[in-house]
Amino acid sequence: MSKTHFRTCPLCEATCGLEITTDGDQVVRIRGDRDDVFSRGFICPKGSTLKQLHEDPDRLRTPMVRRNGQLVEASWDEAFSAIQEGLMPLLEQRGRESLGIVLGNPNTHNLVGTYYLRPLIHAAGTKNIFSASTVDQMPKHLTAGLMWGNANMFPLPDLDRTDYLLMLGANPVASNGSLVTAPDFPGRLEGIIGRGGKVVVIDPRSTETAAIASEHHFIKPGADLHLLLAIIKELFDRDLVDMGRIGEFVNGFEIVRELAAEVDIDAAATATGIDATTIRRIADELAAAPTAVVYGRMGNHTVEFGTLTSWAADVINILTGNLDSPGGAMFASPATIRIDHEEPGGRGYSTGRWNSRVSDRHEVNGEFPASSLAEEIETEGDGQIRALITVATNPIRSFPNSERLDAAFADLDFMVSVDMYLNETTRHANVVLPALDPLERPHYDFAFEGNAIRVVTNFSEAVFEPSGPDEAETLARLALILGGAGVDADPEFIHTQLVTGVLDRELKTEHSPICGRDRDEILAELNKLPAVERIIDLRLRTGRFGDGFGANPGGLSIALLKENPHGIDYGPLVERLPGALKTASGKLEMAPQLVVDDFDRFRASLQAAASSDSGFDDGLLLIGRRHVRSNNSWMHNINVLVKGKSRTALYMHPDDAASRKIDDGSTVLVASQVGEVETAVELTDDLMPGVVCLPHGWGHNVEGTRMSIAREQIGANLNELIDDAVTDVPSGNSVLNGVPVTVAPVALMG
Numbered sequence: 001m002s003k004t005h006f007r008t009c010p011l012c013e014a015t016c017g018l019e020i021t022t023d024g025d026q027v028v029r030i031r032g033d034r035d036d037v038f039s040r041g042f043i044c045p046k047g048s049t050l051k052q053l054h055e056d057p058d059r060l061r062t063p064m065v066r067r068n069g070q071l072v073e074a075s076w077d078e079a080f081s082a083i084q085e086g087l088m089p090l091l092e093q094r095g096r097e098s099l100g101i102v103l104g105n106p107n108t109h110n111l112v113g114t115y116y117l118r119p120l121i122h123a124a125g126t127k128n129i130f131s132a133s134t135v136d137q138m139p140k141h142l143t144a145g146l147m148w149g150n151a152n153m154f155p156l157p158d159l160d161r162t163d164y165l166l167m168l169g170a171n172p173v174a175s176n177g178s179l180v181t182a183p184d185f186p187g188r189l190e191g192i193i194g195r196g197g198k199v200v201v202i203d204p205r206s207t208e209t210a211a212i213a214s215e216h217h218f219i220k221p222g223a224d225l226h227l228l229l230a231i232i233k234e235l236f237d238r239d240l241v242d243m244g245r246i247g248e249f250v251n252g253f254e255i256v257r258e259l260a261a262e263v264d265i266d267a268a269a270t271a272t273g274i275d276a277t278t279i280r281r282i283a284d285e286l287a288a289a290p291t292a293v294v295y296g297r298m299g300n301h302t303v304e305f306g307t308l309t310s311w312a313a314d315v316i317n318i319l320t321g322n323l324d325s326p327g328g329a330m331f332a333s334p335a336t337i338r339i340d341h342e343e344p345g346g347r348g349y350s351t352g353r354w355n356s357r358v359s360d361r362h363e364v365n366g367e368f369p370a371s372s373l374a375e376e377i378e379t380e381g382d383g384q385i386r387a388l389i390t391v392a393t394n395p396i397r398s399f400p401n402s403e404r405l406d407a408a409f410a411d412l413d414f415m416v417s418v419d420m421y422l423n424e425t426t427r428h429a430n431v432v433l434p435a436l437d438p439l440e441r442p443h444y445d446f447a448f449e450g451n452a453i454r455v456v457t458n459f460s461e462a463v464f465e466p467s468g469p470d471e472a473e474t475l476a477r478l479a480l481i482l483g484g485a486g487v488d489a490d491p492e493f494i495h496t497q498l499v500t501g502v503l504d505r506e507l508k509t510e511h512s513p514i515c516g517r518d519r520d521e522i523l524a525e526l527n528k529l530p531a532v533e534r535i536i537d538l539r540l541r542t543g544r545f546g547d548g549f550g551a552n553p554g555g556l557s558i559a560l561l562k563e564n565p566h567g568i569d570y571g572p573l574v575e576r577l578p579g580a581l582k583t584a585s586g587k588l589e590m591a592p593q594l595v596v597d598d599f600d601r602f603r604a605s606l607q608a609a610a611s612s613d614s615g616f617d618d619g620l621l622l623i624g625r626r627h628v629r630s631n632n633s634w635m636h637n638i639n640v641l642v643k644g645k646s647r648t649a650l651y652m653h654p655d656d657a658a659s660r661k662i663d664d665g666s667t668v669l670v671a672s673q674v675g676e677v678e679t680a681v682e683l684t685d686d687l688m689p690g691v692v693c694l695p696h697g698w699g700h701n702v703e704g705t706r707m708s709i710a711r712e713q714i715g716a717n718l719n720e721l722i723d724d725a726v727t728d729v730p731s732g733n734s735v736l737n738g739v740p741v742t743v744a745p746v747a748l749m750g
Contacts, residue, residue: 259596
């Protein structure tokens, strides 16, 4: 019998609504939900492929256990027994710091990952935590934490109300947006221009986003900081600074002025490739626009000075009066939190609470840099990592110097993976625990409602009955084993612990609608729901629109969302400052000491700019790229996403190719300080001369995987070229863009 389901797409940050038609256990059609309150029918090619993912014969549905050197199918009880017998004696012998945990970004797209990883990490008792954050956005976490005291409160471009958008290092037409949740990003950009506004794109490549922008300017990879500092200087020099109401609670204004005084705009023009006249004009336009916002993303976070670049974008928004202001950079106010009684002040934010064993790299946001994982496995001594737990991640395709990491993983004593696929990483595991596909589990976007440009809330019920345990049970059982409770412990203990932890805080919080209420009464009501829905319901009902468990009849609850499958829209973002400031001072810290100190490193780089000891003097800098049909590397195993013309070639400017005797379509060798790959080359004048561009995540031709479609795709692994010794020092973020490389035709190689 045909049935229609409505759910939110979990494959990227855009959170588009889907209309899914099924017949029995088959998906008949997936299209955009035209009645979704946020996406209004918009859908990208990825969302329509949940059918293919659900049906993919390569997707794991049964646990795998290594026996006699081979991964073979096993029962769930056998898999957890193998973990108990293989992992726990190792930890008892070598200590908890011999265990590492590696987390991928799909955990953020899954409500289970938002909550159930916490008890797993706590039970593991190790500080060796690594994630995709340090190959992506850690500079933004760091500056958010230092400047307003909340590392997860990102400044969001208020796209629907802004008059002027300056965008650096971002290609949202391909990515659908990043660190900002805004379905139909292309339509929203066109909306800015359509209402008489302006969109300016700064990028070394003329991207899909640049094609619809008001104007585009090439910039040398890694030089965004020079541009932003020059704009800051221009704002000061020409008396264009007007912070508006934000000025009343800002610390560090004079320090920023002193730092800006060091900037030479002509030198910045040389460093960026953008002439001084254009830089001055952009500064003027930002200051003059009724509303304006600077939005920077991965292209200027994954660089040598990613933290300073992230900070400088925020400073411009502050100086022009556009931070926490409609049409500027605003902060999310999701339905699951209360903002009416916020008061400034808190514990503040710090890093370096512990350091890594080998290279003494400091902790940021509770984790170590991804680039330090290989050395922690390789280097003998107390605390050497000998076992890993990986959850929804493929670091051998996504972490720097991946060939080195591959060899390190092969040398581990024990490894557990939770994943949908047997990929380049999980092939090393002793036990692989399969995850459900998105259509088999309910969904609520706790993470991305915190990045959304409107206050929107949706709950998605599972489309199909699960083919096995959901990740909540899997992670709960893992946590119980690590905590010493054994393989037979009941996961309900973790389910209850998570709910009561949130509930007990609410019962003691003065402004909570359930402050002082009867604990057992509320628990009894929550326990009518499946485990993963209890926290959702509790958070919704105690949020600012919630029903307060009867205190506000008709208010928000999971039951109300089930009655509204297209979601509920509570309107645009509202001002959050100063109440949301959780710095120790209760002020917005515009010049955090960690940022100011990093200027010494930046100054030293300026002095050394004329010389280089890298040995790579070919004049080419490598950047990555994204395609709308790709996100995580597992998507390369979905035929409808990879069919057609190959999208894996190295892009190169015709002038650069001609000087190296490279022909369009030929095979070239790309070499960096740490590795080399062979790939086809595609010539295009969409690139700034001196820049070459290779996509992320490809190169699936290794033995031991079970991704038959991905194996057939031609492509090179970009991360074989990324040096794991080079990071943005304050955040530990890997440097993925602006990497010096040489490119030569394979036929000429000796």
